[in-house]
Amino acid sequence: MSVRVLPAGDAALLIELDSLDAAVSLTRRVRAAALPAVVDLVPAARTLLVQTADGTDLSAMGRTVLGLASDLPRQAPDVGAADALVIEVRYDGPDLPAVAEAAGLNRASVIRAHTETLWRAAFIGFAPGFAYLTGGDPRLRVPRRTESRTTVPAGAVALAGEFSAVYPRPSPGGWQLIGTTDMVLWDTEADPPALLQPGRWVRFVDVTDGSPS
């Protein structure tokens, strides 16, 4: 396991690790340590950004975090595939035919490819609660739409590049829309407001023709 501590201004450190699992595990350890100087944590695919209160001694903070990063497990504890969030999807998206054509698959095969592998939230970006899901079937790597939509509804299930995502709130968007879910992924009254946090596994289930069997 290699860990690098990189400077990120006068009140933050970027901790570089070698996997998403390591980033998720370290995030949990730093959170559990409840260090008073830490004001925010941003886990991502291979990094953890540690934001601190103004005036924090960053070299001391770097040593503390390096200490917490020793012996990180290869797999993140208790965020395994068994705890995958099940998201029921009606595969009725307007871009499903275009995705099938780009992937050289028929509609049913696209749905199978999207539901038969587990996905995992690697990082949050673009919009509040918008999790980039990775690890899907490589046949589903399709380019973004050439033209963005001005409005994509909340619950739209989408593909772009190596990623899948569920739009948590209505927003503009250029991803290929393949389906719809009724699951609420974003709730400003919930803590945390985003249901999908980095490291969380996701399994999509096809409910296009009613309940899953």
Added chain:
Amino acid sequence: MTGLEIVRPGPLSLIEDLGRPGLASSGVGRSGAADRTSFLRANRLLGNPGNAAAIECTLGGLVIRALGDLELVITGAPAPAKVDRASIDHGVPFMLAAGQDLRLGVPRTGLRSYLAVRGGVHVPTVLGSRSTDTLSGLGPAPLTAGDQLPTGRPDGAGSTSEPATEVHDTEQGAPILTVTLGPRDDWFIQPTDLLVGEWVVSPNSNRVGIRLDRPESAADQPALRRVDDTELPSEGVVLGSIQVPPSGQPVLFLADHPVTGGYPVLAVVRGTDVDRAAQARPGQRLRFALQ
């Protein structure tokens, strides 16, 4: 209701406080006042708590009407202000009687003025803040004519005065912003090229970030060139980050910056200098220096 009514919002007037820290792992940026130094000063002058919400007015043009007697102050970009025909001093608390209008002109220097009211602007909070985040759309909509904003109950000691020397610059010329290199300076062939010569604030700048161009007259000033075109897995970025996309045109992240970015961050502007950057107008020049 005691409060104020927006008669005219000008080009862009937003409600801002100190934002939403602590929610980045849910994809929620901090947002809040773009120039926190000026924002905090306004609240100090009125005896408000530091986080009391105020109006951030970009390039003046704001007209408000008092609904009840108000105590106000203007900080940040020195927009000329008038009540009836009387001029209002910048950075000095003043009274606006019920029914009176306050008009802000276009500031001579700087970009963002803060109009704070004793008791704070008291609209409902979203995720603990009254700030408008222009990137995510969280918080109140940009202000429009006819909006009525309640003010909170004043607490604290009341207004004070501060020496004018504390007013930080909404400067002309080319402000020098101090940076620390990293986290991804090793992705660039010559990272210190950032420190060479001047950069120009692009008109395509906003609360998310300032886009920087090289001056047209300075073709000899080096562009920022990457070691290779390896793709960077998206990673967390901080306020003040100078991110360099493949075009080589850097973006200096301001209050509404995204929580993660997919391009390498060459350097980070230090805390209070981000506030100075937030006052730089399109066309204005900037320089960078090491801390």
